[in-house]
Structure formats: structure tokens, C-alpha cells
Amino acid sequence: MEQHGDDHIIRIRGLGKKFGPHTVLDSLDLDIVRGETLVIIGRSGCGKSVLLKLITGLVKPDAGEIMFEGEDMTGFARKKLFEMRMRFGMLFQGSALFDSLSVGENVALPLRKHSKMTDEEICRTACEKLELVGLTDVYDQFPAEMSGGMKKRIGLARAVVMDPNVVLYDEPTTGLDPIMADVINELIRALQRELEITSVVVTHDIKSAYHVGDRIAMLHEGRIIYSGTPDEVRRTDNPVLRQFVEGKAEGPIKPI
Numbered sequence: 001m002e003q004h005g006d007d008h009i010i011r012i013r014g015l016g017k018k019f020g021p022h023t024v025l026d027s028l029d030l031d032i033v034r035g036e037t038l039v040i041i042g043r044s045g046c047g048k049s050v051l052l053k054l055i056t057g058l059v060k061p062d063a064g065e066i067m068f069e070g071e072d073m074t075g076f077a078r079k080k081l082f083e084m085r086m087r088f089g090m091l092f093q094g095s096a097l098f099d100s101l102s103v104g105e106n107v108a109l110p111l112r113k114h115s116k117m118t119d120e121e122i123c124r125t126a127c128e129k130l131e132l133v134g135l136t137d138v139y140d141q142f143p144a145e146m147s148g149g150m151k152k153r154i155g156l157a158r159a160v161v162m163d164p165n166v167v168l169y170d171e172p173t174t175g176l177d178p179i180m181a182d183v184i185n186e187l188i189r190a191l192q193r194e195l196e197i198t199s200v201v202v203t204h205d206i207k208s209a210y211h212v213g214d215r216i217a218m219l220h221e222g223r224i225i226y227s228g229t230p231d232e233v234r235r236t237d238n239p240v241l242r243q244f245v246e247g248k249a250e251g252p253i254k255p256i
């Protein structure tokens with residue numbers, strides 16, 4: 001289906017990123033439709049996490065534009081970038097919780113930093129978000145006492161605590177058992193529905209990609225080489241995508 005320009009909350013054009021001599025992203029183009037869940041798949045090391053960090057402005061590109069609501073974020077001064085970042089939530093690969101802070105305070109952290117809420121409002125909001133991900137009575141516990149699945153859920157609660165427009169999930173199901181992975185996938189869909197957010201999910205778990213994605217895009221050799229609905233991906237004869245989806249060693253993608 002052809003989308004109109006206005007439906008794109010984010011438009012990326014010609015995005016380039018190198019680390020030293022190593023080119024990670026090379027003239028990458030990608031459109032993200034308002035309200036959709038876009039899944040980005042690709043091999044380990046292909047640049048998925050770097051792409052998410054570029055989108056949130058945590059990393060600066062060498063080339064290209066990232067248009068958010070029609071404005072090029074790459075040209076934003078620090079203050080504007082900081083304000084804009086509040087409209088994004090991010091679940092980091094590995095959850096990135098602070099061990100020295102309680103579960104509740106981890107979730108509350110963005111509010112403490114960026115909002116003018118009172119202590120009571122902050123605690124109440126953090127509790128509500130924890131409930132939204134199915135966690136009650138854990139506010140005063142510590143991340144070290146939590147299982148991997150619980151940590152992901154706490155990270156999820158923190159990602160949505162500021163009521164962002166866009167949430168970026170980096171490998172939300174990696175390292176979880178299939179049932180917990182399903183719980184997390186259901187949560188991502190529920191959060192998208194209930195909070196009306198645009199979601200970008202990075203994964204190399206193709207089962208999760210089919211489950212949560214309205215659309216799946218594949219990152220390969222620095223570019224988005226394909227994007228389509230889960231059904232289109234299932235039927236595609238694109239050899240790179242087929243090899244990835246079927247998990248074969250033989251094909252155009254060479255193991256490194």
C-alpha cells in the first residue's frame with residue numbers, strides 16, 4: 001500500500017555512519033509510518049542498535065537526514081535534541097537498569113530528570129506503568145532480584161513512562177524462553193494499542209518479527225534492502241531475506 005508523506009512520523013534519507021574505516025550504515029533510506037509497529041531484522045553486527053541510537057540522537061550520523069514530524073533532527077542543537085528525545089522511549093539491548101536503584105526508581109528516573117511532577121505523582125505514574133506490564137509489588141525491590149523477563153518488563157515500563165510518541169525496542173525478546181518472549185511481544189502490541197505509539201522493534205528473532213510486526217524491514221550491508229508485511233515476507237523470493245528467514249548457512253549472506 002502506498003503511504004502518503006504525512007503518515008510518516010520518521011523519514012530517513014541517505015543515512016551514513018562509519019566507525020573509523022568501518023562503514024556500518026551506507027546511504028540508508030527508511031520511512032516509519034505513524035502508529036505502526038516496524039520490525040527491523042538483520043544479522044548480528046549489521047548495525048541495528050546503531051540505527052536505533054541514530055534515530056534517538058544518541059549517536060551522530062556522518063551523512064543524511066532523519067526527519068521527525070517534518071524536521072531534520074540531525075541539525076538540532078543540544079537543547080532541542082534533548083526536548084525531542086522526551087518524545088522517544090527506548091528499551092535498550094540488555095535492559096540497562098541501574099543496579100543501585102530500586103525497580104520503581106529505575107522506572108521513575110526519566111520523570112525525575114525531565115518532569116516537574118511531585119514525588120507522589122512520580123511514584124504513582126511509575127507504579128501505573130509497572131502495572132501496565134503486569135508487575136505489582138516490586139517497586140521497592142532491586143534489579144538483581146529480578147529474572148531476565150522481569151527486567152525486560154521493567155525496561156519496557158521505563159521506556160513508556162514519559163508517554164512517548166515513538167518507542168524503540170532493541171532485542172526485547174532475546175535470551176527469554178519462548179513463553180516469556182510471547183508475553184513481551186503481546187505487551188509491545190498492547191502498549192502500541194493502548195498508548196497509540198509508533199513502535200520500532202529490532203530483533204533477529206524471526207518468530208517475534210512475524211508476531212509483532214505490521215511491517216518487517218531487513219537491514220543488510222548498511223541499507224534497508226527490503227520492507228513488507230509479514231505475509232509478504234513469508235512469500236518473498238528475495239534471496240537474502242529467504243536465507244535469513246530460513247536460517248541457512250548457504251546463500252548470498254556469507255558467515256563471518
Ligand SMILES: Nc1ncnc2c1ncn2[C@@H]1O[C@H](COP(=O)(O)OP(=O)(O)OP(=O)(O)O)[C@@H](O)[C@H]1O
Pocket residue numbers: 019024042043044045046047048049050051093204
Ligand atoms: N561506539 C562504537 N564504536 C565503534 N564501533 C561501533 C560502535 N558501536 C557499534 N560499533 C560497530 O558497529 C557495528 C554494528 O553494531 P551494532 O551494535 O549496531 O550491531 P547489531 O546489528 O545491533 O548487532 P547485534 O544483533 O549483535 O546486537 C559493529 O561492527 C560494531 O562493532
Ligand SMILES: [Mg+2]
Pocket residue numbers: 048049050093170
Ligand atoms: Mg544490537
